[in-house]
Amino acid sequence: MNDLQVRIQSEPFDAAEETRALRRKADGTWDAGVGAVATFIGTVRDMNEGDGVRTLVLEHYPGMTEKSIAEIIGEAHARWPLMNLRVIHRIGELKPADEIVWVGAASAHREAALSACAFVMDFLKSRAPFWKKEKTPQGDRWVASRDKDEEALKRW
């Protein structure tokens, strides 16, 4: 397991570079045992409930954000044989089409990497302390949580 499993940052990330990095071991060499790499990227949509989204502001709970995501990652490692599992989540002001979150998993075979990505996203959506606020021409409003997100946890 590598260091820096969780990064919370305001700067954009380079998804391609992060994906390549999943294959590297702690000493920087390529892990030849990696047969499967799965990733997920969450992006800012242009429309939400009809109004044009202009800016999205991501607030978070420093300390708890990292802890909760590290816990989710730990749970995934306990469930599946993973060589690597990493999450990057942005905070601050984002615009439509910006990338908000990146989850990457590496394993020997595909089932672990694919399942771990989905698992991490499902739990992050309901447990990681971030809050989105939309700034639109019509005014500011906090994005509401979706019942579907809590429901998604049940399949695990």
Next chain:
Amino acid sequence: MIQLRLFASLRETTGVEFEEFPLPAGIATLGQLREHLRARGPVWAEALDPKRAIRGAVNQRMSRDHDVISDGDEVAFFPPVTGG
């Protein structure tokens, strides 16, 4: 002392981001603290009303009403999360 943190719309409604105060006598759980804060006035009573979906954390771990709080703890209340 208890360190209280509020986030998102809850912070905006109450006007409080962070507060430190002694753990009130008789308050031993997260739920009891929530009720204690509601007694501050109508804004707090409404914002932390049981019918509102409000989440709590003790020492940065997601917690429930029955979870114990002790002197020195960091307690946070916030709306359901919307990350990802």
